[in-house]
Amino acid sequence: MGLNGVLASISISDGIGVTFSAVSLALPVTMIVALLAALSVAARASGAAGPLVRSAGRSGRAVPPVVTGCAIAVVALLTGETNIAFIAAAAMCAVCLPGVTTDLVEVFSSTEARQLLYAALAAGASPQYVALIVHLRASVRNVVAIALRTAARMSVDAGVLVVALAGAGTAERTSAGVGSMPDVSALPFAVSQFFAAAVAPGSHIVLLRAASLVVFVLVLHAGARLLEGEPYRSLPAQ
Amino acid sequence: MTSVRTAGQEAKLALTDLRASRAGVEVLRGVSFTLPAATSLAVIGGAGSGKSVLLRAMCRMLDLDSSWRVLGSIKVDGEEVLGDAIDVARVRRRLGLVFSQPAVLPMSVFENVIFGLRAMGVRDPRALEDAYERAMRRVMLWDQLGRQPSKTPTDFSFEVRQRICIARAVALEPQALLLDEPCAALDPVATQTLEDMLSRLRRECTLVIATNNLQQAARLSDVTCFLERGDVVEIGDTPVLFSRPSDLRTEDFLAGRVS
Numbered sequence: 186m187g188l189n190g191v192l193a194s195i196s197i198s199d200g201i202g203v204t205f206s207a208v209s210l211a212l213p214v215t216m217i218v219a220l221l222a223a224l225s226v227a228a229r230a231s232g233a234a235g236p237l238v239r240s241a242g243r244s245g246r247a248v249p250p251v252v253t254g255c256a257i258a259v260v261a262l263l264t265g266e267t268n269i270a271f272i273a274a275a276a277m278c279a280v281c282l283p284g285v286t287t288d289l290v291e292v293f294s295s296t297e298a299r300q301l302l303y304a305a306l307a308a309g310a311s312p313q314y315v316a317l318i319v320h321l322r323a324s325v326r327n328v329v330a331i332a333l334r335t336a337a338r339m340s341v342d343a344g345v346l347v348v349a350l351a352g353a354g355t356a357e358r359t360s361a362g363v364g365s366m367p368d369v370s371a372l373p374f375a376v377s378q379f380f381a382a383a384v385a386p387g388s389h390i391v392l393l394r395a396a397s398l399v400v401f402v403l404v405l406h407a408g409a410r411l412l413e414g415e416p417y418r419s420l421p422a423q
Numbered sequence: 424m425t426s427v428r429t430a431g432q433e434a435k436l437a438l439t440d441l442r443a444s445r446a447g448v449e450v451l452r453g454v455s456f457t458l459p460a461a462t463s464l465a466v467i468g469g470a471g472s473g474k475s476v477l478l479r480a481m482c483r484m485l486d487l488d489s490s491w492r493v494l495g496s497i498k499v500d501g502e503e504v505l506g507d508a509i510d511v512a513r514v515r516r517r518l519g520l521v522f523s524q525p526a527v528l529p530m531s532v533f534e535n536v537i538f539g540l541r542a543m544g545v546r547d548p549r550a551l552e553d554a555y556e557r558a559m560r561r562v563m564l565w566d567q568l569g570r571q572p573s574k575t576p577t578d579f580s581f582e583v584r585q586r587i588c589i590a591r592a593v594a595l596e597p598q599a600l601l602l603d604e605p606c607a608a609l610d611p612v613a614t615q616t617l618e619d620m621l622s623r624l625r626r627e628c629t630l631v632i633a634t635n636n637l638q639q640a641a642r643l644s645d646v647t648c649f650l651e652r653g654d655v656v657e658i659g660d661t662p663v664l665f666s667r668p669s670d671l672r673t674e675d676f677l678a679g680r681v682s
Binding site: 300301303304305306307308309310311314318319322323 | 526528
């Protein structure tokens with residue numbers, strides 16, 4: 186069976202386990218690091234690091250995922266790391282961290298958030314206390330929504346990154362005389378669906394696979410949309 | 424220094440040559456006065472005169488923006504407030520600041536009122552309940568809301584929210600309460616209700632009220648300070664300042680003559 190035959194036999198659910206592992210590794214790490222950075226900026230507890238975090242977020246957003254992915258692929262090859270979920274998770278952390286941090290900083294830096302910050306500080310609270318008790322409480326739904334959007338992005342972007350990784354790995358195995366057939370069922374969900382669609386474009390199953398990917402991402406975005414609201418909405422509308 | 428201290432009374436607040444500047448532009452130019460306990464001071468002046476900056480400088484809120492530089496001396500009960508070694512959170516608890524917009528926190532009425540105490544580390548439920556009741560009585564909300572501590576403040580009017588904010592400051596038993604245009608977001612009826620509450624509060628607590636409302640300043644204060652571009656033009660007993668201002672600029676401002 187050639188490569189096309191293998192890819193065509195991918196089932197709709199193939200790769201979900203890998204995607205789940207990669208996202209469940211990357212998402213908590215990304216969210217925790219981004220939250221700490223954003224809260225410290227919002228609570229003015231980061232000192233000189235605040236502007237740095239903001240500008241790093243803005244700059245980081247401009248880097249295409251594939252650039253970060255290729256960089257991670259090179260590192261993975263050099264270090265000999267072969268766990269595809271782990272590599273994808275590391276890549277996702279690097280790709281998503283700046284954007285997520287910037288999103289959270291924006292949530293915590295709205296006019297309403299600043300008013301609450303000042304009110305809480307005027308009551309003698311420390312910036313750290315305000316960050317945990319006021320900011321998180323006021324915007325917990327938005328934080329979860331950002332997490333869901335990030336999960337959606339990771340689920341798709343992981344595919345793009347793994348294409349680079351799989352390509353590099355295949356080339357390496359081929360040059361070493363090892364069979365070059367990738368284990369497609371182990372590729373992340375998005376990649377396996379893309380591959381399957383690519384090798385059998387006329388098949389009705391292709392539509393189903395494309396639809397399954399779109400539905401998967403839309404469900405995450407819909408969840409985010411449902412959750413996110415007006416943060417700090419305890420404040421009066423003027 | 425302008426003193427409004429009366430015989431036999433200790434100075435609760437003493438400001439000496441207080442200067443505040445932002446990015447090299449001086450916004451307060453050497454404000455000095457002393458204020459005895461249980462006295463209310465109204466700070467009046469046009470936009471940009473430095474009223475809000477004065478209040479924020481007093482409770483170290485300008486520290487939140489590193490572009491501000493504050494010099495001089497502020498003493499509360501003889502204790503210096505300015506300086507790097509000062510516990511800023513303690514200063515803010517001693518000088519409760521209330522903003523013009525009622526910024527209620529995203530939690531229940533009870534949690535809002537005892538927020539500062541919790542932040543201080545008070546955990547005893549009995550002490551917190553006592554402080555809640557005391558504060559709610561002082562802002563005249565106990566009968567209306569006292570027994571509904573789990574309600575959300577956003578269920579209530581602006582005026583009630585503002586009183587909840589004042590209760591949050593009062594619960595900390597501050598040495599002075601700083602009110603930055605507390606009625607700016609309120610209609611005349613709500614303003615009247617809030618003023619009634621503040622009139623009662625001023626008998627037991629030192630108040631400093633920055634306001635654009637001259638009638639309100641006359642009604643609520645014992646002493647009035649007129650600021651113009653960061654300078655104290657005149658400070659003195661409210662009835663005297665309003666009826667016989669000693670400076671032409673004060674007279675013009677009170678008469679609405681803008682040069």
